[in-house]
Structures are given as structure tokens and as C-alpha cells.
Amino acid sequence: MALNFYNTLTRTKEEFIPIEQGKVKMYCCGPTVYNYQHIGNLKTFLFEDILKRVLIYNDYEVTHIMNITDVGHLVSDEDEGEDKMELGASREGKTVWQIAEYYTDVFKEDLKRLNILYPDVFCKATDFIKEQIEMIECLEKKGFTYRTSDGIYYDTSKFPDYGKLAKLDIEGLRAGERVEFSEEKRNPTDFSVWKFSPKDKQRQMEWDSPWGKGFPGWHLECSAMSIKFLGNHFDIHCGGIDHIPVHHTNEIAQAEACTGEKFVNYWLHGEFLNMGDVKMSKSSGDFLTLQRLIDMKYDPMHYKYFLLSAHYRTKLKFSFEALDAAKSGYDRLLTNILKIKNSVSKTSQSEQTNSEQNKFKSYINDDLNIPRGLAQLQQIVSSELSNEEKLFLIYEFDKIFGFGFKDAKDKPKDDIDIPSEILTLAEARIEAKKNKDFKRADEIRNEIKVKGFEVIDKKEGFEIKKI
Numbered sequence: 001m002a003l004n005f006y007n008t009l010t011r012t013k014e015e016f017i018p019i020e021q022g023k024v025k026m027y028c029c030g031p032t033v034y035n036y037q038h039i040g041n042l043k044t045f046l047f048e049d050i051l052k053r054v055l056i057y058n059d060y061e062v063t064h065i066m067n068i069t070d071v072g073h074l075v076s077d078e079d080e081g082e083d084k085m086e087l088g089a090s091r092e093g094k095t096v097w098q099i100a101e102y103y104t105d106v107f108k109e110d111l112k113r114l115n116i117l118y119p120d121v122f123c124k125a126t127d128f129i130k131e132q133i134e135m136i137e138c139l140e141k142k143g144f145t146y147r148t149s150d151g152i153y154y155d156t157s158k159f160p161d162y163g164k165l166a167k168l169d170i171e172g173l174r175a176g177e178r179v180e181f182s183e184e185k186r187n188p189t190d191f192s193v194w195k196f197s198p199k200d201k202q203r204q205m206e207w208d209s210p211w212g213k214g215f216p217g218w219h220l221e222c223s224a225m226s227i228k229f230l231g232n233h234f235d236i237h238c239g240g241i242d243h244i245p246v247h248h249t250n251e252i253a254q255a256e257a258c259t260g261e262k263f264v265n266y267w268l269h270g271e272f273l274n275m276g277d278v279k280m281s282k283s284s285g286d287f288l289t290l291q292r293l294i295d296m297k298y299d300p301m302h303y304k305y306f307l308l309s310a311h312y313r314t315k316l317k318f319s320f321e322a323l324d325a326a327k328s329g330y331d332r333l334l335t336n337i338l339k340i341k342n343s344v345s346k347t348s349q350s351e352q353t354n355s356e357q358n359k360f361k362s363y364i365n366d367d368l369n370i371p372r373g374l375a376q377l378q379q380i381v382s383s384e385l386s387n388e389e390k391l392f393l394i395y396e397f398d399k400i401f402g403f404g405f406k407d408a409k410d411k412p413k414d415d416i417d418i419p420s421e422i423l424t425l426a427e428a429r430i431e432a433k434k435n436k437d438f439k440r441a442d443e444i445r446n447e448i449k450v451k452g453f454e455v456i457d458k459k460e461g462f463e464i465k466k467i
């Protein structure tokens with residue numbers, strides 16, 4: 001059965017044809033680990049996971065690479081402002097390396113909680129500085145770079161196809177009407193591949209290079225590391241739609257100028273999560289994380305179910321009402337599935353299950369139409385099929401959704417009712433700990449214990465269990 005994806009490069013749905021038969025090489029832009037990921041970021045990683053699962057379902061052997069940006073991502077896309085990592089470090093009074101390690105761990109934990117399959121490789125930008133320097137040397141040799149007072153820049157006018165992914169209006173930009181740019185840049189779209197360390201300040205992360213001490217530009221790591229792991233030309237590259245105009249456009253410019261080959265065949269991009277009235281500013285430190293949802297007694301699967309109710313290329317609006325609706329929908333589905341599970345000891349296939357499977361595959365192969373697949377699952381659960389047939393299909397479809405139905409136990413995980421009094425005490429204990437009043441924190445822990453609950457500290461927040 002044909003597999004079709006919407007390719008941002010051509011703005012059309014195309015049949016997927018791999019470069020090498022039976023194999024798919026895929027690169028996904030990972031997080032910048034200077035803070036927690038907000039729930040909107042997780043939408044992109046979930047879409048990529050579904051994509052990977054669909055490829056595996058179609059019998060492809062998938063090599064999946066994801067970078068971890070731990071250096072060089074500046075606050076603005078225009079090569080201005082501070083490095084986000086150094087900013088995170090000064091905010092928290094830690095070293096940049098500690099910040100990177102901490103937020104990488106939290107990110108990986110979030111993926112696990114959402115049952116997102118890990119990539120084959122998580123590659124950190126700081127582990128591949130040599131490869132990035134080599135790429136700049138390659139670009140320099142071919143005449144694509146120039147030097148300014150603050151770094152080495154890529155001259156986008158030298159690359160004739162620049163902006164093909166984003167369909168950028170280069171002439172418009174060049175006229176300087178929409179973008180203001182530094183006087184030293186030759187073209188408004190030029191970007192830094194190497195930034196010099198400031199003369200008056202010691203950076204925590206800096207490296208020697210043929211051009212002087214400094215650090216790589218953010219876009220460079222993805223070109224250099226994807227080529228290192230997947231070769232000059234590979235199948236799929238994905239990320240959020242915000243990457244199209246600058247980050248992915250620059251990745252193509254660097255890679256294709258250096259190798260002289262086509263970089264990637266299919267570019268897939270996930271739409272944003274629209275937060276509506278819910279505050280989501282990372283800079284104010286007040287934004288929704290998966291942990292926050294868990295603290296509010298949602299299961300990560302509730303959030304996953306909410307995300308999967310919309311197609312990855314549709315903008316989805318978040319609200320707690322919508323999340324609550326997803327929560328009841330998921331809990332109802334799970335209850336029905338558990339009933340089916342408990343009533344049979346095996347699964348069985350039949351002509352009907354084959355035809356349902358084909359139908360399901362036609363949905364997911366049509367540019368990942370997961371909402372249709374979910375609706376089909378709902379129908380099957382309440383259909384006339386035998387429970388053994390139903391269970392076969394439930395497990396089969398869950399290879400794509402990744403809800404973990406096979407391991408689901410009788411009671412939804414978060415079903416214990418924690419009295420609000422206990423929650424208040426637990427919050428007060430965190431507050432006491434923050435104020436370094438450890439004596440008070442211990443007293444509260446005992447108080448909670450006396451009332452029959454145990455509080456367990458987690459990386460972000462806490463968990464409460466019934467004793």
C-alpha cells in the first residue's frame with residue numbers, strides 16, 4: 001500500500017519512496033536544553049514519533065537521529081542577543097553543562113512518559129564541534145563565507161536556491177523593507193556559522209577554531225550532525241513549522257553548498273499548539289509542562305489523546321476544557337478496552353480483522369491521518385466483532401498510537417483520590433524546602449504519613465502515594 005506524506009518542499013502530498021529500499025533515514029530537530037519543554041514543544045515530538053511508528057508499520061527499517069542543542073542557540077533568529085544556554089545558566093546560578101544535563105534528562109523523561117520511542121541516537125552539539133568546524137572550512141573553501149567583526153557568516157546570495165523550502169521572497173527581503181539587519185551583513189538573510197567569543201566576557205562554552213575562539217551558529221549543528229550520521233543525502237527531515245523560514249532553510253543552504261548534493265527528499269513539519277488564553281511565555285518562567293499536567297492529576301495519556309485528536313498539520317487549540325474532554329474520552333476508551341482484555345485470554349485474526357487492518361493502514365498511510373484511525377478504534381471497541389478479534393486490532397493499532405494498552409492495568413494509573421488537604425501539605429513542604437527550612441519539611445512529611453500518604457520527591461515536583 002502506498003505511503004503518502006505532505007512534503008513542505010513541494011507543498012504537495014507525495015508518495016514516499018526511500019533512497020534505499022526498505023530503509024529510512026530520518027533526522028528530527030531536538031530541543032534546546034536551557035529550560036523545560038512546554039507542552040506545545042511536545043506536540044512536535046509526538047508527531048515525529050507517530051511518523052516513525054507508521055514507517056515501521058510499513059516494514060521500513062528506520063534510523064532516527066535527534067540532536068540536543070546545548071550551545072549556540074541565540075535568543076533571536078537574527079544572530080542577535082545572548083546564547084540561550086548561557087542565559088539559562090545565569091538564571092539558575094549553575095554551569096551551562098549542568099543546565100544542559102538537567103534539562104536533557106527532563107526532556108527524555110517527558111518522552112518516556114508519553115511512550116515516545118527514543119531515537120537511535122541523541123547527538124549533542126557540543127560533542128561534534130570538530131565536524132561543525134570542518135563544515136565551515138568546506139563552505140569557506142567554496143567561497144560561501146565572509147568575516148565580520150563578530151563572526152563568520154554565510155553569504156546566502158551565493159546559494160541560488162536559498163529560500164526554496166520556505167518560498168522566501170528574497171528580493172523583497174533584499175530591498176530591506178521588512179527586515180532590519182546589521183550593517184556588516186551583506187544580505188538580510190545571511191547568518192552566522194561561527195560567532196566569536198566577546199572580548200570583554202569569558203564564555204562558559206567556547207572552542208578554538210581557525211577563525212578564533214568562539215562557538216558554532218545554531219543552524220550548523222543539524223547540517224553537520226545529520227550528514228555525519230545519515231550521509232549527504234537522506235530521506236526525511238522534520239521539525240515544527242517555526243523551523244521552516246530560518247533554521248531549516250539555513251540547514252539546506254549549508255549542507256547543499258558544502259556537499260553539492262541534494263540534502264533531504266521529504267521535509268515534514270508539525271503545526272503549533274495554540275495556547276489560547278493559557279499563559280505560555282518561557283521567559284516569564286510561567287508555562288505549562290507535562291509535569292504540571294501530572295501534578296494536576298492528568299495522565300500523560302490524556303494529553304497524548306488530546307493531541308492525537310487533531311491532524312499534525314492542523315493548528316490545535318489548547319484549553320483545560322478540551323483537555324478534560326480528552327481525559328473523559330480516553331478513560332472511557334480504556335475502561336472498555338480493559339473489559340475486553342479481562343474477558344479473553346488470547347487474540348484472534350479473521351477476514352474482518354484483515355479488512356479493518358487494511359482500512360486503518362489506508363488512514364495512517366494518508367499523511368498520518370491519526371484522527372480517522374482513532375475514530376476507527378472507537379468503532380471497533382463497540383462493534384459486533386468478537387472480543388478476541390477486537391483485542392487483536394486494539395494491540396495492532398496501538399503500535400501506532402503508543403498508548404500502551406498491552407500493559408494497561410485494571411485501574412487507570414492516576415485513579416487514587418488524593419485529598420486536597422494532603423496536596424496542600426505537600427505544596428507547603430516544597431515551599432519549606434525552597435526556603436531551606438528542612439526541619440519544617442520533615443515535620444510536614446511526617447504529618448502526611450500519619451494521614452496515610454507518602455510523598456516522593458521527583459525532579460520536577462512530587463508524587464503522592466497511598467501507604
Ligand SMILES: [Zn+2]
Nearest residue numbers: 029030222247
Ligand atoms: Zn535542526
